[in-house]
Amino acid sequence: MFEHLDKLQALEDRYIDLEAKISDPSVISDQAQWQKYTKAHAKLTDVVETYRAYQKLQKTYDDDQALLEMGESDEELAAMAEMEMKELAPQLEDYEKRLTILLLPKDPNDEKNIIMEIRAGAGGDEAALFAGDLFRMYTKYCETKGWKLDISSANEGAAGGFKEIICSVTGDNVYGTLKYESGVHRVQRVPATETQGRVHTSAASVAVLPEAEEFDVVINEGEIKWDTFRSGGAGGQNVNKVESGVRLRYNWKNPNTGVVEEILIECTETRDQPKNKERALTRLRSFIYDKEHQKYLDDIASKRKTMVSTGDRSAKIRTYNYPQGRITDHRINYTIYNLSAFMDGEIQDCLDHLIVAENAERLKESEL
DSSP, rough: OOOOOOHHHHHHHHHHHHHHHHHHHHHHHHHHHHHHHHHHHHHHHHHHHHHHHHHHHHHHHHHHHOOOOOOOSSSHHHHHHHHHHOOOOOOOHHHHHHHHHHHSSSOTTTTSSSEEEEEEEEEHHHHHHHHHHHHHHHHHHHHHHOOOEEEEEEEEEEESSSSEEEEESSSSSHHHHHHHHHHHHHEEOOTOOOOOOEEEEEEEEEEEEEOOTTTSSSOOOGOOOOEEEEOSSSSSSHHHSSEEEEEEEEEETTTOOEEEEEEEEOOOOOSSSHHHHHHHHHHHHHHHHHHHHHHHHHHHHHHOOSSSOOTTTSSSEEETTTTTTTEETTTHHHHHHHSSHTTTTHHHHHHHHHHHHHHHHHHHHHOO
16 A cells, blocks of 8 residues: 555645635635635646546556455456556556655755856866857757746857856746756867867856745845946947946855855846846845755755755766767766757756656655
């Protein structure tokens, strides 16, 4: 007997109750309440539908078992029941694993939007070009997901690409999907500037930060030092004539180390200075939240043998080998040979494998 049946039944009862509430005219008239119930209902849909499918299979299995226990005289019918039970047993086991994973506590950050930072590492111009390729890859992927990507700030490389690019991504379950991308990405290829045809190795780092809400962190806004400046780049005459770019400096004491550090953030995302201030504040909150959240991630990492989504940004997570057309994710020994499609944003299969690996780890933890 599956040990979580009582919990699953309670969730189904809650699901049915919510279904009645979101159909109630008095609730529908209160949009805030209706949205709250609709969101709660949507969160339960996956686990309840899986539980209902499991129940159907379990009933068929139990009926077959009852038939055999009664000593069915029709040998053909008994043989069919026995065969069906053999087919159903692994299916039920698979459903029980899926339900156990669905019942595991969710990372509260998974539903958050993100701030993504891509920085060129070792490799000079080639590293900046690769950082640009990564940004293009994520842009393409976000398009397929229907997510909104906005560039907050960018520092272009001399030969193209970016020394650093920071963007925000807004959508459904963004952090829960892209958190696996934090780390060092390594590229092996012949640079455009290489005359001898030698393969060079360069790197770029990716940081994926959950976007913090106002109530997630405490900031004394009176201690923020603000500067404004004229934005550069495309955008017409207004960009250069109006001081729409903003720069903030904030002294923050790290509660984990006690060290005071100055945080410097620039934002030239829009031509509207107040909007840029607002977005710079969002990045400040997210930066502080991420730093404070790091201790929690480190505690998780210390309990795990592998690092799927621990947020260790110094870890080399993936290699992009152009001569071989190969992508290798070192955390899960995942290798595929469709590099061009991958760089065009087709990264979902790799992310799915990372999610499966992390769920397997969490499952082991829950059994300890």
